[in-house]
Amino acid sequence: MLTVTNLIKKYGKQNAVDDISFQLEGGEVVGLLGPNGAGKSTTMKCIVGLLRKTSGEVTIGGYDHLSVEAKRFFSYIPETPYVYDLLTVKEHMQFIAQAYGVTEWQVKAKELLELFELDDKQNKLGRDLSKGMRQKVSICCALLPDPQLLFFDEPMIGLDPKAIKNTKQVFKQLKEAGKTILVSTHLIDSVELIADRVMILKDGRIIGNDTIFNLKQQALQGQGSSLEDLFLEMTKDE
Template identity: 40%
Template sequence: MTDAVVVTDIRKSYGDLNAVDGVSFTVAEGEFFGILGPNGAGKTTTLEIVEGLREPDSGTVELLGVNPWPRNPELLPRVGVQLQASSFFERLTAREQLETFGSLYGVGTAKAGEMLELVGLTDKADVQENKLSGGQRQRLSIACALVHDPDVVFLDEPTAALDPQARRNLWDVLRAIQARGKTIVYTTHYLDEAEILCDRVAIMDRGKVLALDSPAALVRGLDAPTRILLQPGALPLDTARELEGVDTAAEDEVSLTISTRKPARVLSTLAERGTLDGLQVRTATLEDVFLDHTGREYRA
């Protein structure tokens, strides 16, 4: 596959702060690529360099085969960008917003209706932007980034501050965008979302890429134990610890938790003892991979 984005050893510093410290990755055409990391990891700065909004101190970027910096007018129609903070024209309806954004790229007004349908806002076409809900404004922002039919779409935390229903709705929109053959590069703090949507993810911290692969491959590489949760009192704690295949067992007022790297054996034993009622099995997730690489301390 052809690479839509090629990033090679880019660096960006602000005084003593190395915001981006030797980042390299590629994104194939049609790929859904996620950049994950805690606050201050360098995600947004990396994205802005790739988009051509910032100049790197060193390193190179190729976006659709072209260096995005300095700004290349010929490249702009092929790229769509949705920033963390969305800005719209005042007093315009959803349709008028799209028609205005489209006119900047020479796109006819008919495209606005198509984009409204794509993001599920057809019934809000004549509603002013400031009267839309948060989720509707996010979808409108993405539609504005897509109205000129770009080849690569950059989304910076598109589902931030949305309620669960609005987030799920936006997932469908993002899947529909990729189904059109578009390349998507996005950042998010929602690891469950990245695990479902992304073909590959890069985990960043302190300006560096710490891991890069498909979510499934990263989870497999963690070699984390499976956790089996039973109702409190389902088994005496000492008995649980002595079961074949059990690594550790602990109990609190919520559950009896068994950790094991041989879940089939442990589950078979629990079935023989008739203790499967209310049982839950939890395998490692992308969140476990993320915390393993970046640590668990809180960062403002």
């Protein structure tokens, strides 16, 4: 579903993403973890085409990641939600439905807006939404086209506890539906429950890419240790 080969992103002489390669198979849920500045958001933005990569290859569904064919496969939920100031919440959903050719979108949109408690905010303009509400709109818009591949970059930031719980439930439902997910988050416990494997980034490099069980074995940590313990051990400064 996703193949990243020798991806490099430079800022000046600094490698923000330093020659990384990985694959996501269909139906796989992968957590992307790393300390601040590790290159998680930069990696995602290069994959979805918001940043121009310095070198390397990225394919989605067998297509170059910048092609229209590839863009039909995925949705991206950014760390900072972007909404249109002069579109209402409902018009955001209609815009996405028309852009992706989603028929009979109103039923799915209604379910999503109710799930994230936006049904009474349908006629509110984007410029009048709080950051948390913008994030909810962003998630609803991403889920509406029913994509095969989803990129979540810190999806929980700005959400209230109930919305975080609902988002975790959405992850579970997407996993059960066989969707492929790459999720970057600092809420490690939310990844531990659903991820088939995790990738750990440090200084733009992948320092771990395996199931949580295997990574614990490699780090010689017992079964009583958490993913958070493993993460802190692997990313600590020498």
